[in-house]
Amino acid sequence: MIIEAHGLKKTFTSRSRKGPKTVEAVKGVDLSVESGEIFGVLGPNGAGKTTTVRMLATLIPPTAGTALIAGYDVTGQPAKVRENIGYVGQAGGVDENAPGREGLVLAARIGGMSRRQAQARSEELMAAFSLTDLADRPIRTLSGGQKRRFALAVGLVNRPPLFFLDEPTTGLDPQNRANLWDEVRDLRRQGTSILLTTHYLEEADALCDRLVIIDHGLVVTEGSPGELKKEVAGDVVTLRLGDDARIGQELLAAQPYIKEVQPEEDTLRAYLDDGEHNLPLLLRALTERGLSLKSISLDRATLDDVFLRHTGRSLRDAA
Amino acid sequence: MLRQTTLFLGYELRNTLRNPIWPLFGLLQPVLYLLLFAPLVANTAAGGSQADTLLQFTPGVMMMIALFGSLFVGFGMISEIRNGYLERLAVSQTWRPAIVLGRTLRDMIVLVVQALLLVALAWAMGLRASVPGLALMLLLMAATGLLASGLSYGMALALRDENGMSQIMQFFALPLILLTGIMLPMSLAPDWMQAIAQFNPLYHAVEAGRALFAGDFSNGSIPLAFALTLALGALTMAWSVSSMRKLAG
Ligand SMILES: Nc1ncnc2c1ncn2[C@@H]1O[C@H](COP(=O)(O)OP(=O)(O)OP(=O)(O)O)[C@@H](O)[C@H]1O
Ligand SMILES: [Mg+2]
Numbered sequence: 001m002i003i004e005a006h007g008l009k010k011t012f013t014s015r016s017r018k019g020p021k022t023v024e025a026v027k028g029v030d031l032s033v034e035s036g037e038i039f040g041v042l043g044p045n046g047a048g049k050t051t052t053v054r055m056l057a058t059l060i061p062p063t064a065g066t067a068l069i070a071g072y073d074v075t076g077q078p079a080k081v082r083e084n085i086g087y088v089g090q091a092g093g094v095d096e097n098a099p100g101r102e103g104l105v106l107a108a109r110i111g112g113m114s115r116r117q118a119q120a121r122s123e124e125l126m127a128a129f130s131l132t133d134l135a136d137r138p139i140r141t142l143s144g145g146q147k148r149r150f151a152l153a154v155g156l157v158n159r160p161p162l163f164f165l166d167e168p169t170t171g172l173d174p175q176n177r178a179n180l181w182d183e184v185r186d187l188r189r190q191g192t193s194i195l196l197t198t199h200y201l202e203e204a205d206a207l208c209d210r211l212v213i214i215d216h217g218l219v220v221t222e223g224s225p226g227e228l229k230k231e232v233a234g235d236v237v238t239l240r241l242g243d244d245a246r247i248g249q250e251l252l253a254a255q256p257y258i259k260e261v262q263p264e265e266d267t268l269r270a271y272l273d274d275g276e277h278n279l280p281l282l283l284r285a286l287t288e289r290g291l292s293l294k295s296i297s298l299d300r301a302t303l304d305d306v307f308l309r310h311t312g313r314s315l316r317d318a319a
Numbered sequence: 320m321l322r323q324t325t326l327f328l329g330y331e332l333r334n335t336l337r338n339p340i341w342p343l344f345g346l347l348q349p350v351l352y353l354l355l356f357a358p359l360v361a362n363t364a365a366g367g368s369q370a371d372t373l374l375q376f377t378p379g380v381m382m383m384i385a386l387f388g389s390l391f392v393g394f395g396m397i398s399e400i401r402n403g404y405l406e407r408l409a410v411s412q413t414w415r416p417a418i419v420l421g422r423t424l425r426d427m428i429v430l431v432v433q434a435l436l437l438v439a440l441a442w443a444m445g446l447r448a449s450v451p452g453l454a455l456m457l458l459l460m461a462a463t464g465l466l467a468s469g470l471s472y473g474m475a476l477a478l479r480d481e482n483g484m485s486q487i488m489q490f491f492a493l494p495l496i497l498l499t500g501i502m503l504p505m506s507l508a509p510d511w512m513q514a515i516a517q518f519n520p521l522y523h524a525v526e527a528g529r530a531l532f533a534g535d536f537s538n539g540s541i542p543l544a545f546a547l548t549l550a551l552g553a554l555t556m557a558w559s560v561s562s563m564r565k566l567a568g
Contacts, residue, residue, distance in 0.1 A: 057410050079412075087410045093403030097395075098334050106330045110323060110413050154407070 002162050002193045003033035003056060007065035010051050025051040027217035028065070033195055033210075035161070038188050040211030041197040042204040042303065044315055048217040049197035050090055053166050056195070057087045070161060086155035090166040092147055093154075094139050100150040101126070101135040104157055111158035118157075125153040129183070145176040152183070156192075163187060165196040169203060181207050201303045201315060213307055220310040228306045233259045235275030236301045237282060239268050240294040248291055255285060262308055269308070271301065323414045327421025335429060342429050345388050349380045349437055353444065373446040378456060378528025379501035381434050382521055385460045386495070388433065389426050389467035390488060393475030400479055409566045416560045423468045423556065430464040431457055449534030455541075456531045462548040463524055469555030476562035499525050520547045 010026040026048040033039040041049050055062045056069060058078040066073065072080040095103050101122055108118035126132045129149045139147055148168070155163060165184070169177045184194055184207060198204055204211050205225045213220045213228075221228060241248040245268060252270045253261045257278045260271045272278050275298045286293060307315040335342060353376070361372040399405050408418055434457055438446070478484050498505075498512065499521040505513055516522040527544035530536070 059406060059410055082410055082412055085410065087407060089403040089406055091401070091403035091406075093407035095399070095404050096402065098330070098337075102330065102333065106326060107411065109326050110408075110411055112412070151407075158412075 001032050001068075002035045002070055003031055003039075003067070003195065005029060005031040005056065005065065005067035008052065008055055008062050008067060009064040010048075010055060010060065011063045024217055026055070026062075029212075029214065029217070029219055031056075031067075031212065031219075033193060035193050036188060036191055037209040038184060038194045038196065038207055040204040040208030041195065041214060042199065042201070042211050042307075042315075043197075043214040044199055047214045049199075049214065050166055051217075052214070053087075053164050053195065053197055057085060057164050058082060059087075084161050086158070086160035086163045088148075088151045088155040088163075088165050088168065090170070092151040094147060094151050096140040097138055099136045099138055100131060100142070100153075103139070103150065104154055107154045108157045113158075121157055122153075125157060129153050144171050145173065148172065148180075149176075152180075156187070160192070162193045162195070165194065167197055167199070169198070169200065177203075199315070201307075205303050213303070213310065215307075215311050221306065225303060228303060229301050232301045232305045232309050233271035234273045234301060235271070235298060236305055237270045237272065237275060237279065237296065237298050239270065239296045240266060241268065241291060242294050244291045247289070248286070251285060251289055251291070252282070255282065257281065260309070262312075264308070264314060269305070271305065320414050320417065323417035324420045324424070327417050328424045331422050331425040332428065335425060342388075342433060345384070346433050346436060348387075349384050349433075350440060352380050352383070353377070353437070353441060357444070370445045370447060373441050373444060374448060374532050375504065375529060377438065377441045377446055377448070378532055379499070379525050381437060381456065381460055382463060382499065382525050382528060383496070383501050384433050384437065385430055385463035385524075386467050386521065387492075388430055389464045390471050390492075392422065392426050392468050393471030393473075393484065394481060396472060396475040397479055397481050397484070400476070405566055415563045415566065419469075419472050419556070419559050419563045422472065423465060423559075426468045427461045427464045430460055434460050448532040452531035452534050452536070456528050459524060459527060459531070459544060459548065462545065462552050463521070465552035466520070466548055466555055469552060469557075469559045473555055473559035473562055476559060476566065495519065495521060498522060501525060520544075520551055523547055 008026055008029045009024075012023045012025055013020050014023065029048070029052055041052060043049050051060070054060045056067055056074060058074050058081050061075055068074075069081045070084040072084070074081055094100070104122035104125065105118045108121050109115065113121060123132070126135055129152065131146070131149055131153065134142060134146055139150060142150070148171070152168070168184075169180055172180060181203070184196070187194060196207070208225060210222070210224050211228075212222045223231075239248065245263065245266070249261050249263060249268055252258055252268065258270050258272045262269045262271075270282070279298055304315050307313070357372050357376050358369065360376060361367070361369045396405070405418070409415065438453065474484050474487065498516045498519045500516070505516050505522065508516070523540055523544040524547075526540040527538070530538035530540055
């Protein structure tokens with residue numbers, strides 16, 4: 001286990017005119033991350049993802065609970081923890097005024113490398129992230145995606161066994177997002193463990209070996225993307241029934257091949273396995289009851305359906 | 320620890336050298352003061368020859384760069400807090416005081432270079448000061464820079480808000496300058512003002528600067544100014560270093 005956290009809690013107290021106000025950002029999170037895996041923390045805005053990562057990375061002390069990183073306690077041995085981690089925050093965190101190369105070399109030397117080692121390591125990373133041509137421009141003149149790549153390189157310069165990435169792909173175009181996914185997978189191949197947060201379902205699905213879904217500061221569910229989706233069902237039929245939604249919901253729930261029905265605004269989502277074969281049965285049941293159908297679609301279940309099942313909301317409009 | 324401080328110092332110095340235009344620009348105002356104000360004072364009843372006026376006036380202008388050059392260094396740090404740069408340094412293996420110490424040393428070096436340029440100009444205009452006095456004055460300036468930088472970084476880390484910080488500085492800057500006698504000697508001021516000025520460390524620094532330039536090394540204001548600025552400098556540095564330690568977690 002590279003991360004073992006139990007009952008992590010964080011309560012912020014902010015002063016306002018009406019007296020102190022407390023925000024329970026994280027209400028009790030357990031996490032265990034194996035060495036060498038890509039572990040995801042998925043959740044909507046304000047779920048407590050950043051706060052969780054900041055506690056694990058020794059930036060803020062937990063209000064309650066314990067966390068061991070590579071065997072070291074985050075509150076008791078923060079210096080040891082810091083030797084074992086790389087951290088790229090949501091804001092990036094590169095010095096805007098200096099060229100990227102300078103920042104990389106400085107970070108490497110702080111980590112204990114000699115000047116020559118630091119320069120070699122910086123060149124190596126810049127080549128890996130296609131940054132060599134941008135190395136001598138002040139960071140503030142680079143695009144958001146280019147900055148983020150520099151931020152990643154800086155986080156990796158000391159070859160940490162564990163790498164924290166807080167929303168690494170927010171603001172990246174699809175091309176750069178795909179590149180970053182490849183880079184993260186490369187890291188895993190080299191043995192680095194990664195904990196990343198995201199609010200993109202596709203990202204959690206495509207990239208993570210295992211993940212937790214968190215909402216309002218609590219872990220809602222945990223598992224591999226495959227396992228989680230299997231919990232729901234293989235497929236989902238989304239129907240729009242007009243006025244007859246209530247009757248439709250009862251009718252669908254009574255069908256033996258349907259595992260679960262979730263109403264969502266003016267649509268119904270019916271979960272079932274083997275959708276291709278069961279869809280005709282479903283249509284026949286609706287016609288027999290004389291229900292008129294406005295639209296219907298069949299899709300593979302996604303992590304959003306997992307989120308919907310556990311919270312009653314869709315991640316797409318949870319924020 | 321020393322290694323990290325020099326690493327940060329080198330890094331910041333390279334940053335400054337890459338854009339030397341700003342420290343040079345910072346010199347513009349004191350240079351204008353020298354060029355325009357010194358002849359003006361020399362013409363009034365209070366002044367004597369141009370050389371005499373420069374002897375009185377240059378130490379004041381030097382203290383002005385020491386104060387204003389350094390008081391604003393903290394502003395950059397606020398945006399660094401906001402964009403996560405300091406946070407990232409905080410979770411690296413950085414010895415946190417090195418972040419502030421490296422910068423403060425950089426600020427002091429920049430100050431001394433600025434002061435040398437300024438003195439060269441004054442010399443060209445006719446200043447003739449005691450050379451050992453001048454060297455000591457540079458030290459005193461560096462100590463004042465330490466005080467102001469420490470204050471500035473400390474305020475940046477404590478307030479984390481540009482607006483608040485500039486309000487506070489506005490509030491203190493004018494009385495500090497007026498009660499220093501940079502522009503006009505405090506001997507022209509009414510008694511109550513002179514009494515208040517006693518509590519202004521900069522006043523003593525400027526007085527000491529004038530004594531040093533004149534080669535009057537037995538003047539009591541010299542040890543007083545050194546003791547005051549060094550003590551206050553140590554205090555503000557301790558403040559900013561401890562704020563940096565508590566930066567996060
Ligand atoms: N320093 C703070 N003081 C007070 N409240 C805070 C602080 N930091 C975070 N919070 C609150 O804690 C909650 C969780 O915030 P957090 O930043 O962890 O969310 P997140 O999951 O990272 O969201 P996002 O996807 O928007 O980044 C939010 O309600 C936020 O307003
Ligand atoms: Mg966040």
